Amino acid sequence: MAFTLPYAITLEVGSSLENKTGSWRTERPVYLDRLPPCNIECPAGENIQAWLGLSQEGKYREAWEEIVHNNPLPAVHGRVCYHPCEDGCNRKQMESPVSIHAVERFLGDEAVKNNWKVSAADSTGKKVLVVGAGPGGLSAAYHLRRMGHNVTVVDSKSAPGGMMRYGIPSYRLPRDVLDTEVKRIEDLGVSFKYNTRIDDVAATMKADGYDAAFLAVGAHIARTLDMPSDDSVTITDAVTYLNDIENNGKATALGKKVAVYGAGNTAMDVARSARRSGVEDVTIIYRGVRENMPAHAFEIEEAIEEGIKIATLRSVKEYKGGNIVLEINEADADGRTKSTGKTETLQADAIVYALGQLVDTDLLKNCSGIVETDNVIEINTQMMTGMDGVFAGGDMVPSARTVTTAVGHGKKAARYIDAYLKGESYTPADKHETASFDKLNTWYYEEESMREQPILDLDKRKTTFDEVLGDLDEQTAQREAMRCMSCGNCFECDNCYTVCPDNAITKLGPGKRFEIKYDYCKGCGMCVEECPCGSMLMAPEEL
Amino acid sequence: MSVKENIEFAQTGNLTAGNRLQDIQVCSVQATQDRANALDSGHRACQGCGEALGARMAIDKVMELSKNKVHVVNATGCLEVFTTPFPETSWNVPWLHSLFGNAPAVATGVQAALKAKGMEDVTVIAQGGDGSTVDIGFGCLSGMFERNDDVLYICYDNEAYMNTGVQRSGATPPTARTATTPLSGPHPGNNFGQGKSVPKIAMAHGIPYVATATIANVRDLERKVAKAMSMKGARYLHIHVPCPLGWGSLPKDTIKLARLAVESGLYPLFEAEQGVLTGVTKIRKKIPVDEYLKLQRRFTHLFKKGADTADLEGVQALADAHIAHYNLWDGE
Numbered sequence A: 001m002a003f004t005l006p007y008a009i010t011l012e013v014g015s016s017l018e019n020k021t022g023s024w025r026t027e028r029p030v031y032l033d034r035l036p037p038c039n040i041e042c043p044a045g046e047n048i049q050a051w052l053g054l055s056q057e058g059k060y061r062e063a064w065e066e067i068v069h070n071n072p073l074p075a076v077h078g079r080v081c082y083h084p085c086e087d088g089c090n091r092k093q094m095e096s097p098v099s100i101h102a103v104e105r106f107l108g109d110e111a112v113k114n115n116w117k118v119s120a121a122d123s124t125g126k127k128v129l130v131v132g133a134g135p136g137g138l139s140a141a142y143h144l145r146r147m148g149h150n151v152t153v154v155d156s157k158s159a160p161g162g163m164m165r166y167g168i169p170s171y172r173l174p175r176d177v178l179d180t181e182v183k184r185i186e187d188l189g190v191s192f193k194y195n196t197r198i199d200d201v202a203a204t205m206k207a208d209g210y211d212a213a214f215l216a217v218g219a220h221i222a223r224t225l226d227m228p229s230d231d232s233v234t235i236t237d238a239v240t241y242l243n244d245i246e247n248n249g250k251a252t253a254l255g256k257k258v259a260v261y262g263a264g265n266t267a268m269d270v271a272r273s274a275r276r277s278g279v280e281d282v283t284i285i286y287r288g289v290r291e292n293m294p295a296h297a298f299e300i301e302e303a304i305e306e307g308i309k310i311a312t313l314r315s316v317k318e319y320k321g322g323n324i325v326l327e328i329n330e331a332d333a334d335g336r337t338k339s340t341g342k343t344e345t346l347q348a349d350a351i352v353y354a355l356g357q358l359v360d361t362d363l364l365k366n367c368s369g370i371v372e373t374d375n376v377i378e379i380n381t382q383m384m385t386g387m388d389g390v391f392a393g394g395d396m397v398p399s400a401r402t403v404t405t406a407v408g409h410g411k412k413a414a415r416y417i418d419a420y421l422k423g424e425s426y427t428p429a430d431k432h433e434t435a436s437f438d439k440l441n442t443w444y445y446e447e448e449s450m451r452e453q454p455i456l457d458l459d460k461r462k463t464t465f466d467e468v469l470g471d472l473d474e475q476t477a478q479r480e481a482m483r484c485m486s487c488g489n490c491f492e493c494d495n496c497y498t499v500c501p502d503n504a505i506t507k508l509g510p511g512k513r514f515e516i517k518y519d520y521c522k523g524c525g526m527c528v529e530e531c532p533c534g535s536m537l538m539a540p541e542e543l
Numbered sequence B: 001m002s003v004k005e006n007i008e009f010a011q012t013g014n015l016t017a018g019n020r021l022q023d024i025q026v027c028s029v030q031a032t033q034d035r036a037n038a039l040d041s042g043h044r045a046c047q048g049c050g051e052a053l054g055a056r057m058a059i060d061k062v063m064e065l066s067k068n069k070v071h072v073v074n075a076t077g078c079l080e081v082f083t084t085p086f087p088e089t090s091w092n093v094p095w096l097h098s099l100f101g102n103a104p105a106v107a108t109g110v111q112a113a114l115k116a117k118g119m120e121d122v123t124v125i126a127q128g129g130d131g132s133t134v135d136i137g138f139g140c141l142s143g144m145f146e147r148n149d150d151v152l153y154i155c156y157d158n159e160a161y162m163n164t165g166v167q168r169s170g171a172t173p174p175t176a177r178t179a180t181t182p183l184s185g186p187h188p189g190n191n192f193g194q195g196k197s198v199p200k201i202a203m204a205h206g207i208p209y210v211a212t213a214t215i216a217n218v219r220d221l222e223r224k225v226a227k228a229m230s231m232k233g234a235r236y237l238h239i240h241v242p243c244p245l246g247w248g249s250l251p252k253d254t255i256k257l258a259r260l261a262v263e264s265g266l267y268p269l270f271e272a273e274q275g276v277l278t279g280v281t282k283i284r285k286k287i288p289v290d291e292y293l294k295l296q297r298r299f300t301h302l303f304k305k306g307a308d309t310a311d312l313e314g315v316q317a318l319a320d321a322h323i324a325h326y327n328l329w330d331g332e
């Protein structure tokens, strides 16, 4: 430096940047991505937080593309998925979870409205057979096609959707929504063959030269009961009843007073469909206590609002003289039931069994190596059955039996089928550690409760199959998305960069996150403590 | 609607320093890539020093608004010592060390010199710890107020003389243990006394602007710096800066403690113009003082078996009095 030092001063002025305070440190802050609980709970493996984040920014198309990376049916899922993601959502421990399904539905409907499409990779020349056009089959077909394989979906019914069409009533899933989402898969280049039942998978594969098959034939055989009857009460089952509504556009007339036996979601669907078809007196009969009814609480609520009666602690014994003879049960404190030996009667024109469904495994009769246990087909960790090249998923394998589980199976199977066709092996990426609630610093989040979807007025809910729940408008959906706390993944709030007393963090710019200057970081841990979303941790320094 | 208009909610709203859903202009200066870093890395403050952080927050905002035309006069104390062990300096700003007790007077002189040279566009800052402000430099400070000199004075309050080993100051809270208020007698730690609120005393001088701020709320702090900078004359900013060493707290808890001090009511956030209270920053989630005190070793005796509960109750009463006086809490 070209200036003369003052009297008695022997050193030039320097910057404290010479002083590398990083040597003080015993622990170092590091950035990491943790897996949010919503994502962990989503059976389709959606990266929910990523698409909520894009929605917050108003980037709906990108958000939708992030969903369809995993799940081809967002508009359907926004309506019928039981959204286990919301049970996992950390925001639930603040006020209420993010209404993930309502935002998903908004995005799905934006895609329908704007005719958004997806594209497929170049053809690989490999042929895959998919049996069943339910959610499992559709998902596998979609993913395999996007990977470039030639896919043919074969279904015995005349239209696609499986139980989404022949089970779930249209007041919960309007058919035009389903049709548009299936059409998108068709437009991708997947071939569909309807009205075609596969009787022998092995033979079909051989005859038509398929390189692999994915089976998702669902569970369509209604469980029934053998009860003494004088035939004075008409007996039918949920699968037949709901199927008839779909095929004929209206319900089979069952009389004025109808009972439904069973208390799962299917029972609710039957009861509520019957109500909408003009049956004024609908009673659900369940052997246990209300708290143990397997249907989701919201479906039971909605059914009751619509005037459905529920007779708990009753078991059907016999049909006699236009009456159902009911055995009266009693429950102990834990809800366990036993018969009291007493009976009563319920006058009814008909009863619908909603007691669960069985899988028809007949098509597998000539497939060697396939193992059936308790009426479901066994698969390995790669979704393959005992027969080489034959994969299976959805309701026909051990599963939670939901639309979303089936879609998740389809995706997972597609990845393994793709590897199988290429003679490679597929290893899923290691899962990041969980972004549990205790990792968050919730001080930094604004408090705001979940937004409710609009609901159809009750009169219409008793007389029409109009959709019960409505859409959030754009502004509401966007604000709901903003309730997401971005658990476990940096959303660039600039807190770490701001709170460091040592100016030891560099902001790299929008979308690029931050970097620690380890030369200066003293390891105080303030940045980690004040990170709202838990995307930092302190790691011991090797000494 | 554009996301930028939606700032009142937007995930973390204004609670975080920045927010990718907001325009960067409405975020804190600390959230910007081109902040001045007036107090740079390599300083020798303890891990998790609140004072180092408070100084960077305040001076960076001054730098932004004055377009880097700033002169700082710094009283003796930690902030001076840890930033300038000869021949190094951590300051990226013209900076002058006064004595322990005369920073306000020196700043007045600097301001007069700048005026004489026609450089009135330079902002003059005087700053010091609570010891230099509340106790030893208090006479000079009162003079600076009374003459209404064009200086912004910033006090970094860590509630004791930290640089010389944690001796009590006029800003040390009742019951706190320091080197000079040991744990002895029936009421261990600092006594209750009458308190000495320099912000209130500054208000009594009727100066243009007085405000209290905290490192736990950088947007509020920067807003107050900006308000002060928009005025001429003597202005006073009092910033609460937890000190891990002197308080016996974990370095990582520095911001948290600053936040709990506000949420308990012990450290009220308010501002005043010409001696009249013009605003308070409300408590967001009210907490009992225990939650704040328990994280600090200087208060552990309050929670020991056999402690006189009157001491803890006394501290809570202080917080309650602040809450009532400044109307800090809208809930029940």
Ligand SMILES: Cc1cc2nc3c(=O)[nH]c(=O)nc-3n(C[C@H](O)[C@H](O)[C@H](O)COP(=O)(O)OP(=O)(O)OC[C@H]3O[C@@H](n4cnc5c(N)ncnc54)[C@H](O)[C@@H]3O)c2cc1C
Pocket (backbone or CB within 6 Å): A080, A081, A082, A131, A132, A133, A134, A135, A136, A137, A154, A155, A156, A157, A160, A161, A162, A163, A164, A167, A168, A169, A196, A197, A198, A199, A216, A217, A218, A219, A220, A242, A265, A266, A269, A360, A363, A393, A394, A395, A396, A400, A401, A402, A403, A404, A406
């Ligand atoms: C009334 C009802 C309501 C429901 N509501 C919901 C809900 O709201 N949310 C939810 O997540 N889940 C719901 N479920 C469950 C959900 O519908 C099923 O878990 C899901 O549809 C299973 O998908 P899948 O692909 O395995 O089979 P399915 O959807 O059952 O589809 C199987 C398809 O395979 C075809 N097929 C069968 N055998 C052959 C063959 N041999 N050859 C050719 N084609 C064949 C069938 O025609 C059918 O189209 C409901 C179920 C029912 C019954």
Ligand SMILES: Cc1ncc(C[n+]2csc(CCOP(=O)(O)OP(=O)(O)O)c2C)c(N)n1
Pocket (backbone or CB within 6 Å): B051, B076, B077, B078, B079, B099, B100, B101, B128, B129, B130, B131, B132, B133, B158, B160, B161, B162, B163, B164, B169
């Ligand atoms: C006249 C005089 N007396 C005493 C000292 C010793 N001394 C240096 S710093 C300091 C304490 C500073 O306390 P405070 O102003 O609260 O600043 P802190 O170090 O806490 O930030 C003391 C007593 C001194 N430098 N000058």
Ligand code: SF4
Pocket (backbone or CB within 6 Å): A036, A037, A038, A039, A048, A049, A052, A088, A089, A090, A091, A098, A100, A483, A484, A485, A486, A487
């Ligand atoms: S707050 Fe967001 S990231 Fe966290 S669990 Fe809920 S939806 Fe997922």
Ligand code: SF4
Pocket (backbone or CB within 6 Å): A029, A499, A500, A501, A502, A503, A504, A505, A516, A520, A521, A522, A523, A524, A525, A526, A527, A528, B048
């Ligand atoms: S706040 Fe700064 S000094 Fe403290 S651990 Fe984080 S980077 Fe290091």
Ligand SMILES: [Mg+2]
Pocket (backbone or CB within 6 Å): B129, B130, B131, B156, B157, B158, B159, B160, B161, B162
């Ligand atoms: Mg001090």
